Amino acid sequence: MQDFVYYTPTEVVFGKESESQIAALVKKHGGSKVLVHYGGQSAIRSGLLAKVESQLKEQGIEYICLGGVVPNPRLSLVKEGIALCQREAVDFILAVGGGSVIDSSKAIAYGLCYDGDVWDFFCGKAVAKAAMPIGVVLTIPAAGSEMSDSCVITNEDGDIKRGYSSNVIRCKFAVMNPERTYTLPAYQTACGAVDIMMHTMERYFSPDTDMPLTDALAEGLLRVVKDSAYRLLADPQDYNARAQIMWASSLAHNDLTGCGMKSDFATHKLEHELSALFDVAHGAGLAAVWGSWARYVMDANISRFEQFAVNVMGVSPSDDPRATAIAGIEAMEAFYRDIDMPVSIKELLGREVSDDEISLMADKCSRDGSMIIGSFKKLDRQDMVNIYLAAK
Amino acid sequence: MQDFVYYTPTEVVFGKESESQIAALVKKHGGSKVLVHYGGQSAIRSGLLAKVESQLKEQGIEYICLGGVVPNPRLSLVKEGIALCQREAVDFILAVGGGSVIDSSKAIAYGLCYDGDVWDFFCGKAVAKAAMPIGVVLTIPAAGSEMSDSCVITNEDGDIKRGYSSNVIRCKFAVMNPERTYTLPAYQTACGAVDIMMHTMERYFSPDTDMPLTDALAEGLLRVVKDSAYRLLADPQDYNARAQIMWASSLAHNDLTGCGMKSDFATHKLEHELSALFDVAHGAGLAAVWGSWARYVMDANISRFEQFAVNVMGVSPSDDPRATAIAGIEAMEAFYRDIDMPVSIKELLGREVSDDEISLMADKCSRDGSMIIGSFKKLDRQDMVNIYLAAK
Numbered sequence: 001m002q003d004f005v006y007y008t009p010t011e012v013v014f015g016k017e018s019e020s021q022i023a024a025l026v027k028k029h030g031g032s033k034v035l036v037h038y039g040g041q042s043a044i045r046s047g048l049l050a051k052v053e054s055q056l057k058e059q060g061i062e063y064i065c066l067g068g069v070v071p072n073p074r075l076s077l078v079k080e081g082i083a084l085c086q087r088e089a090v091d092f093i094l095a096v097g098g099g100s101v102i103d104s105s106k107a108i109a110y111g112l113c114y115d116g117d118v119w120d121f122f123c124g125k126a127v128a129k130a131a132m133p134i135g136v137v138l139t140i141p142a143a144g145s146e147m148s149d150s151c152v153i154t155n156e157d158g159d160i161k162r163g164y165s166s167n168v169i170r171c172k173f174a175v176m177n178p179e180r181t182y183t184l185p186a187y188q189t190a191c192g193a194v195d196i197m198m199h200t201m202e203r204y205f206s207p208d209t210d211m212p213l214t215d216a217l218a219e220g221l222l223r224v225v226k227d228s229a230y231r232l233l234a235d236p237q238d239y240n241a242r243a244q245i246m247w248a249s250s251l252a253h254n255d256l257t258g259c260g261m262k263s264d265f266a267t268h269k270l271e272h273e274l275s276a277l278f279d280v281a282h283g284a285g286l287a288a289v290w291g292s293w294a295r296y297v298m299d300a301n302i303s304r305f306e307q308f309a310v311n312v313m314g315v316s317p318s319d320d321p322r323a324t325a326i327a328g329i330e331a332m333e334a335f336y337r338d339i340d341m342p343v344s345i346k347e348l349l350g351r352e353v354s355d356d357e358i359s360l361m362a363d364k365c366s367r368d369g370s371m372i373i374g375s376f377k378k379l380d381r382q383d384m385v386n387i388y389l390a391a392k
Numbered sequence: 393m394q395d396f397v398y399y400t401p402t403e404v405v406f407g408k409e410s411e412s413q414i415a416a417l418v419k420k421h422g423g424s425k426v427l428v429h430y431g432g433q434s435a436i437r438s439g440l441l442a443k444v445e446s447q448l449k450e451q452g453i454e455y456i457c458l459g460g461v462v463p464n465p466r467l468s469l470v471k472e473g474i475a476l477c478q479r480e481a482v483d484f485i486l487a488v489g490g491g492s493v494i495d496s497s498k499a500i501a502y503g504l505c506y507d508g509d510v511w512d513f514f515c516g517k518a519v520a521k522a523a524m525p526i527g528v529v530l531t532i533p534a535a536g537s538e539m540s541d542s543c544v545i546t547n548e549d550g551d552i553k554r555g556y557s558s559n560v561i562r563c564k565f566a567v568m569n570p571e572r573t574y575t576l577p578a579y580q581t582a583c584g585a586v587d588i589m590m591h592t593m594e595r596y597f598s599p600d601t602d603m604p605l606t607d608a609l610a611e612g613l614l615r616v617v618k619d620s621a622y623r624l625l626a627d628p629q630d631y632n633a634r635a636q637i638m639w640a641s642s643l644a645h646n647d648l649t650g651c652g653m654k655s656d657f658a659t660h661k662l663e664h665e666l667s668a669l670f671d672v673a674h675g676a677g678l679a680a681v682w683g684s685w686a687r688y689v690m691d692a693n694i695s696r697f698e699q700f701a702v703n704v705m706g707v708s709p710s711d712d713p714r715a716t717a718i719a720g721i722e723a724m725e726a727f728y729r730d731i732d733m734p735v736s737i738k739e740l741l742g743r744e745v746s747d748d749e750i751s752l753m754a755d756k757c758s759r760d761g762s763m764i765i766g767s768f769k770k771l772d773r774q775d776m777v778n779i780y781l782a783a784k
Binding site: 001002003004005006007008009011012013014015016017018210211212213216217219220221223224227228240243244247248251256259260 | 393394395396397398399400401403404405406407408409410602603604605608609611612613615616619620632635636639640643648651652
């Protein structure tokens with residue numbers, strides 16, 4: 001096992017009554033002039049934005065609003081947000097939405113404490129020393145950004161999607177009311193479940209071994225998200241199932257399920273090129289490539305995939321570890337199909353991906369061949385091409 | 393399920409190399425004049441205290457030392473520590489030890505930010521608004537105090553052992569090197585395992601239902617602590633087993649394994665009277681009464697004990713839920729015996745407990761009959777007597 005640091009300072013306020021505390025939490029964490037950052041019409045239609053605004057007014061906290069965040073959040077809006085916050089002397093950012101809104105808020109928060117171009121962080125030219133404080137009112141459980149150290153932004157100039165991680169960006173608080181997710185379309189609920197599970201699977205498929213506590217937490221979380229996704233197919237307003245998924249979204253990506261393990265975010269990196277190029281939903285993109293990644297790398301440690309098959313997917317152990325491992329991957333793909341997620345790029349896009357497009361994605365993912373990804377099995381540019389081809 | 397707040401701001405630095413960062417962490421968290429608080433000779437003999445002191449000197453951080461904390465830490469030393477810190481203008485407390493040292497440090501930290509008698513917090517006369525910051529170098533995994541909001545102190549005037557919990561006392565950081573626990577005697581290792589598991593079991597046996605994520609995390613943690621305790625019987629220097637127990641000690645009591653569940657700390661409360669009266673090891677006291685508590689309350693929700701039996705203790709499910717539940721309790725008692733823990737008060741004390749002593753403990757535990765404990769099943773003074781008698 002690896003030495004590790006575990007740092008999750010975010011105060012989570014979870015449940016049906018949680019939203020009554022939003023403005024009090026802003027105040028507690030020092031906000032006096034707030035940017036309320038959100039996405040599209042749903043935050044308005046649901047009445048959540050009005051609720052936030054009236055609470056801030058009641059508490060005498062000044063605020064301005066900036067909407068318009070889209071999935072795969074754009075650098076241009078981040079820059080607009082930074083300029084707006086500078087003009088208005090904002091000292092706290094309140095993200096009202098899902099991962100895209102939180103990540104756009106995080107990028108604004110980085111930019112407000114940095115003199116240069118905020119993109120510097122995402123292309124490795126700068127290390128963040130500080131960030132403006134952020135609070136979250138979560139409406140879409142998926143990205144786990146409310147408790148994670150990560151932030152992913154898309155630079156429209158070249159369709160480049162890049163992540164940057166730092167402990168300085170951990171949110172001060174996260175308000176989570178599972179009832180807010182009742183109205184999520186089934187497709188988005190499914191994308192969320194895939195993303196949540198992947199955050200833990202990419203910690204679970206590690207070259208490290210003998211960290212049974214982390215394994216048990218990861219396996220338990222994966223089983224519960226899967227079961228809860230099935231419950232929501234039957235009843236989208238199953239409060240407890242919504243609650244499991246929402247809480248799992250935070251725990252799956254706040255590092256808990258990876259303590260002591262070297263992680264392997266290759267599937268996320270392979271997917272980032274898909275969503276940057278085709279603007280597809282991130283969770284669906286992950287489902288489309290994971291099985292191909294898994295079959296490509298599994299022989300690096302077949303017993304790990306065997307353990308996953310038995311402990312997570314409920315496959316009966318057999319004398320043939322490889323057969324058990326493959327049965328586990330197939331069971332996961334069957335789950336993806338059950339919740340209407342694609343298991344190939346063709347199913348994702350509704351058409352064949354071309355060899356040129358695969359070549360372009362592999363170029364970008366490998367930084368023109370200069371970068372290796374993964375740790376369970378290290379993958380170079382040709383490996384990426386092979387996995388994209390297998391997922392074709 | 394219940395609404396909940398989850399707040400674990402402690403920065404955990406875990407592993408073989410973690411101790412190199414102690415002074416840097418003190419500095420990062422604002423310490424300039426430090427009280428190094430510890431227990432007996434082991435911190436000196438092991439060289440840990442010297443390591444801490446040399447690091448603080450190197451970083452130019454002033455410090456004073458106060459040793460002498462004993463198991464079931466005493467109010468008198470807490471008051472001595474408060475007076476010392478006031479005289480010396482201490483602004484940070486570094487606890488070097490296990491739960492007793494951390495709790496003594498926490499009580500000092502409360503006292504330094506309060507004008508009245510620090511015991512006020514423990515007898516319900518005051519609510520803490522602030523506390524001096526604390527860091528921990530953990531040497532005994534058991535109490536979980538390094539990440540919990542709790543603090544338990546014994547007032548020698550009347551042998552009264554009382555707890556007080558507040559989020560203001562959560563530690564700033566915890567340095568955990570599993571190698572430090574190699575030299576723990578088997579008895580202390582076993583006491584730790586019992587205490588760790590109990591912190592999670594007292595969240596698990598809840599009147600709340602359908603929180604499968606919390607259940608899965610709790611069940612996984614319990615299985616791993618049990619397995620690791622067996623590994624340590626075979627090899628006390630099994631690093632990975634030591635690491636599981638150490639990390640579990642924090643996770644078992646930082647609220648993770650109780651999110652959404654009403655807890656039931658009746659066993660802890662019943663035990664506090666045992667260790668206050670007889671000064672026995674806390675973990676051993678818990679083992680001595682748990683089985684009797686479990687049999688006394690199980691019919692309040694037999695399916696919960698059935699689930700525990702199957703998912704934690706590995707009992708095969710049967711058509712008779714009650715038989716399965718009892719088999720689970722028996723399996724836990726068998727585990728206690730395997731690790732040389734008592735399963736009755738007689739085994740704990742080496743003699744019969746008298747009816748007068750039971751009556752005295754029930755008086756104190758129930759505040760002379762005025763207090764009910766427990767939530768899985770509510771227990772009054774007579775219930776407490778019945779459980780002590782069953783555990784006799």
